[in-house]
Amino acid sequence: MVTAEEVRELVAAVPDPEIPVLTIGDLGVLRTVDVGDSGRVEVTITPTYTGCPAMEAIRADIETSLRRHGIDDVSVRTVLAPAWTTDWMSESGRRKLAEFGIAPPAHPARPALGPAPGPAQGPGPGRVPVPVELAVRCPRCGSFDTLVVSRWGSTACKAQYRCTACLEPFDYFRVH
Amino acid sequence: MSAVATYTLRLGDDALVAAQRLAGWISRAPELEEDLALANIALDLLGQARSLLTYAGSFDGRSEDDLAYLRDEREFCNVQFVELPNGDFGMTIARMLFFSAYQYLLYDRLSGSADPTLAAVAARAVKEVAYHRDHAVQWTLRLGDGTDESHVRMQAALEACWPYTAELFESDALTREVAAAGVGVDPGTFSPQWASFVDGILKEATLTVPVLPARVTGGRRGIHTEHMGYLLAEMQYLRRSYPEDTEW
Ligand SMILES: [Zn+2]
Numbered sequence: 001m002v003t004a005e006e007v008r009e010l011v012a013a014v015p016d017p018e019i020p021v022l023t024i025g026d027l028g029v030l031r032t033v034d035v036g037d038s039g040r041v042e043v044t045i046t047p048t049y050t051g052c053p054a055m056e057a058i059r060a061d062i063e064t065s066l067r068r069h070g071i072d073d074v075s076v077r078t079v080l081a082p083a084w085t086t087d088w089m090s091e092s093g094r095r096k097l098a099e100f101g102i103a104p105p106a107h108p109a110r111p112a113l114g115p116a117p118g119p120a121q122g123p124g125p126g127r128v129p130v131p132v133e134l135a136v137r138c139p140r141c142g143s144f145d146t147l148v149v150s151r152w153g154s155t156a157c158k159a160q161y162r163c164t165a166c167l168e169p170f171d172y173f174r175v176h
Numbered sequence: 177m178s179a180v181a182t183y184t185l186r187l188g189d190d191a192l193v194a195a196q197r198l199a200g201w202i203s204r205a206p207e208l209e210e211d212l213a214l215a216n217i218a219l220d221l222l223g224q225a226r227s228l229l230t231y232a233g234s235f236d237g238r239s240e241d242d243l244a245y246l247r248d249e250r251e252f253c254n255v256q257f258v259e260l261p262n263g264d265f266g267m268t269i270a271r272m273l274f275f276s277a278y279q280y281l282l283y284d285r286l287s288g289s290a291d292p293t294l295a296a297v298a299a300r301a302v303k304e305v306a307y308h309r310d311h312a313v314q315w316t317l318r319l320g321d322g323t324d325e326s327h328v329r330m331q332a333a334l335e336a337c338w339p340y341t342a343e344l345f346e347s348d349a350l351t352r353e354v355a356a357a358g359v360g361v362d363p364g365t366f367s368p369q370w371a372s373f374v375d376g377i378l379k380e381a382t383l384t385v386p387v388l389p390a391r392v393t394g395g396r397r398g399i400h401t402e403h404m405g406y407l408l409a410e411m412q413y414l415r416r417s418y419p420e421d422t423e424w
Contacts (some may be wrong), residue, residue, distance in 0.1 A: 050300050051223020080227065081296035083303065150209030151311055156216040160209070176303055 008033040017057040021100040026090025040073045085109035098139045103172040140165035181235035183354045188228030189254035195221035220304040227297045241421035250398040257340040266333035269315045276309035280368040290358040320381025342390030
């Protein structure tokens with residue numbers, strides 16, 4: 001019978017369907033792998049976004065990959081808590097993203113959103129939320145001289161940027 | 177239905193109908209970047225709706241699809257605010273500003289719910305909504321403090337939406353019951369924070385907070401505007417016409 005570690009290695013190696021240079025292990029969406037006494041495998045994953053359309057594909061890819069290794073009795077569960085943040089992405093994942101031409105998240109995720117703005121600290125000009133994605137590094141030439149083109153990109157988790165040094169556009173995996 | 181199930185269904189219907197409306201912009205936004213933005217916001221809202229409807233349905237054995245596609249108008253309990261037609265871009269931004277400011281305060285509080293499922297959905301969703309709100313704020317500032325034309329149209333949009341915002345904060349026996357149990361949030365409790373936030377943004381955008389009476393409400397009880405039937409017809413048509421062949 002396979003051990004949970006062996007199964008975890010197989011599952012972690014499944015590529016992300018939207019950014020195939022990353023594995024789901026790199027991305028940090030793989031939470032747990034359990035093997036029951038009967039050999040039944042239970043995998044839990046967590047979405048990067050509540051509506052992330054890749055979750056169905058990831059589930060199917062995990063089942064296919066395990067079946068190819070002779071493991072048929074598999075259930076894949078999606079859990080929402082604790083919520084995924086870009087901090088779950090591994091160092092090697094960040095490196096692979098940059099090599100692929102996507103700028104990795106530029107800073108740690110805000111721990112929590114904190115108390116909502118109330119009357120005491122109410123909104124004034126200083127409290128208007130402005131995009132905090134400062135100093136995103138161009139994955140091509142390394143310049144920090146970059147501009148937001150669009151706050152959303154080809155997927156919900158990315159924004160579009162342009163480098164003013166080398167003039168190339170690029171995707172940015174935004175902090176969230 | 178239990179109070180928690182009905183409460184969850186209300187939040188799920190709000191997100192679902194708002195998503196359906198926003199999706200109507202796809203391929204019609206003023207520029208490509210905005211097309212992507214609105215589509216992605218719609219996708220976030222749809223994701224929230226799926227989690228909430230799945231949970232609401234789990235109490236009586238209905239699926240998210242049953243709830244989204246097989247209920248009639250009077251069984252939907254979203255606020256009327258989210259079903260209003262998109263109007264021009266200013267109207268869509270005004271609605272997104274009001275709605276995301278509301279959802280942000282709601283989910284922020286709901287993430288501390290005694291119900292673990294609601295707490296988890298809210299904790300994930302509040303981060304998404306923060307980004308939506310940010311987006312609506314940037315556009316409100318640009319349009320309000322932009323050209324004469326954009327200012328006039330943004331102000332008109334605020335006034336068209338405003339009478340419907342009161343319903344977002346209505347308390348009733350159900351919201352009081354779930355709030356007392358520590359499971360839900362009574363929206364009336366955070367309406368001052370909402371008003372103060374909106375006020376600050378509109379002032380900075382050189383816009384004026386409308387002074388208009390609230391419209392007659394009833395969405396939570398299944399009473400909707402004349403726009404709701406058309407919205408449902410489009411959203412539900414395929415599933416109802418081909419009940420055997422379509423599963424989403
Ligand atoms: Zn560059």
